[in-house]
Amino acid sequence: METVILAVVIALVAVVAAGGLVVGSRRKKQLPPAPPSTPTITAPPAEPRVGDEAEVPRDEPRRTIEEVVLPETPGAPVAVEELPVPAAPVLEQPEPSAGRLVRLRSRLSRSQNTLGKGLLALLSREHLDEDTWEEIEDILITADVGVAPTQELVDRLRTRVKVLGTRTPGDLRALLREELLTLVDPSLDRELKTESHETTPAVVLVVGVNGTGKTTTTGKLARVLVADGRSVVLGAADTFRAAAADQLQTWGERVGARTVRGPEGGDPASIAFDAVKEGIAEGADTVLIDTAGRLHTKTGLMDELGKVKRVIEKHGPVDEVLLVLDATTGQNGLVQARVFAEVVDITGIVLTKLDGTAKGGIVIAVQRELGVPVKLIGLGEGPDDLAPFEPEAFVDALIGD
Template sequence: MEFVILAVVIALVAVGVISGLVVGGRRKKQLPPPEAPTTTPTITAPPAEPRVGEEAETPRDEQRRAIEEVGLPTAEEAVETPAAIEDPVVAEPPVREVEIPAPTAGRLVRLRARLARSQNSLGKGLLTLLSRDNLDEETWEEIEDTLLTADVGVTPTQELVERLRERVRVLGTRTPDELRTLLREELLTLVGTDSDRSLKTEGGLETPGVVMVVGVNGTGKTTTTGKLARVLVADGRSVVLGAADTFRAAAADQLQTWGERVGARTVRGPEGGDPASIAYDAVKEGIAEGADVVLIDTAGRLHTKTGLMDELGKVKRVVEKHGPLDEVLLVLDATTGQNGLIQARVFAEVVDITGIVLTKLDGTAKGGIVIAVQRELGVPVKLVGLGEGPDDLAPFEPEAFVDALIGDPV
């Protein structure tokens, strides 16, 4: 029994010794020592946000600053009133300065001189022929050709030549002054000095004067309407413009620009809109504003006479719902000659023309168109345009026109 107990104790002691050896062996096992650093450690900045496409770029190291190195605004600078920066999107457009047109009387003197420089080749040619010692048939034929070339027209030319032949025969001897006086009298007879050439723009007690401007596109119709507004403003009248030429894209813009220059408002509508409706609104606005005159620019298409007649007739009827139409002015290009007469006939059939405006009368020797168109329509030339300037439109004066044609006496 004792032997068994002794064997158990020896076994427990042996187990304890073996366990101690294992634990001790584990404790003696060490990890290899860390290697010593060879350089100073660096701090790498965080990468920038990645970019794509054309914005992609090669990463680069950037110098970083401590917060102490960053400059901050002073207290005084921080409380200063911030400067206002104008936003170009919401900025108000510049206000156009209103012009003061030249007085009518002043421009007549200047335009008379310009007309004399450009037109007197007709008069000088006639005076040269009439001064010949022997006025034979060949000379009279040359006089006829000179008048026809100047667009005087066949019938007026024949009448003028017959009267000149008779008066020269009776006169006998002919001095230059006598010939000039003779020619001036006969030309004045053809042009006419007894016609009423004033513009009817008075209107009624509660309605403005209404003027409708007609003519073929390209004759300067819209420009003439704008220049006429300047003439009226120069005479102290207030004006409203009606842009009833809705078939030409730039017509309304062009007319509005003319109006803004003299402070006249323009009534317009959508491109391709109803011209009669715009004309009606223009007169309505003129009444509401108490304007003196309403100028209505109409379309100038001549594709079909029927369409033109319907359109202008409708404009006329609609305008007359407010009151009578005071003037219908036909704008003609003086350089078109006989083609201008054809246009005049068509418009005269469509609407009752009360006056003629001749444009581009400068730089041409064809001043005889004044005589021809008056004879054709039986209505007077009331205004003439003698240049491209804004104030180169003036009332027509027969005496000044004829004096310019024949030139000053030498």
């Protein structure tokens, strides 16, 4: 009996064990397989290979011994790279001063024909009564000839027209030309004194009020002198206007003339003195001094102008004092001229903007007022539009062809 029971127990144990194996195998089959993990494999460093396993050598540029840069040794000379030398600025070639007024005659005649043609038209009338002569006087006074010169001209014209009798256009033109030329006075010395002395250069002082084109005239005058073969030094003594020195230096650089300048607001007399000193050192022919544009009503500034002239004279004489006047201001320019003449000895007049006004008679009036000649006239904005004054060419432009 015990044997039978033992056999039954063994059989049950075998059945249970077999069932667990089956369930376990089923569970294992139902679970999804786990993703295989990717192991990180670190490649061992490459080892140099020799012999048959060696790589094919790469082509590399080879340097010669001259190309190898050796380390610098103390005391060895250092090679300095030479920089390219900048090319010298190209200097302008100004037009010759001789005959400039003839070349610029058309500009002058366009604005002056009112005077010349108006007079010829009146003189050509069949009957020259008092009203006609008054009209002639009005034209002359309007052109700023001045009262006294106008009366002189009218009186001579009246006399000569009566003597002439017949008045053909050619005769009248010749008569008017002769009388106007007498008023302009071709006998005055209009030569600019710009030749150097034995040990010092000629000194030209340029004066005038603000707005007359004084600094520009100084620069253009430098071109006139360079065109005539002079060596020039410029003195920028206008220290009260910020751009004056820069403007003058630009004019000088165009023709190779050196500009002596100082600090803004500096002493004008000191700069003028240094400019003449530099001119002596360089052996220049002419020194041009541009002064500050002074108002003729400011006594202190006018006195300073006298100081500039006295300081320059410590080196030597001032050869020219040129007063720049704006031709468009007419009779107001005469007031300016009187005051300047009281401070410095004016030797010549420069009339600017003469191409833009019909008041060409100012040439006659200012010469009568100061007793000094008009030496230069400005006829445009171009760099070579400053011309030596020639009485014959001027009168021909006034009355036209």
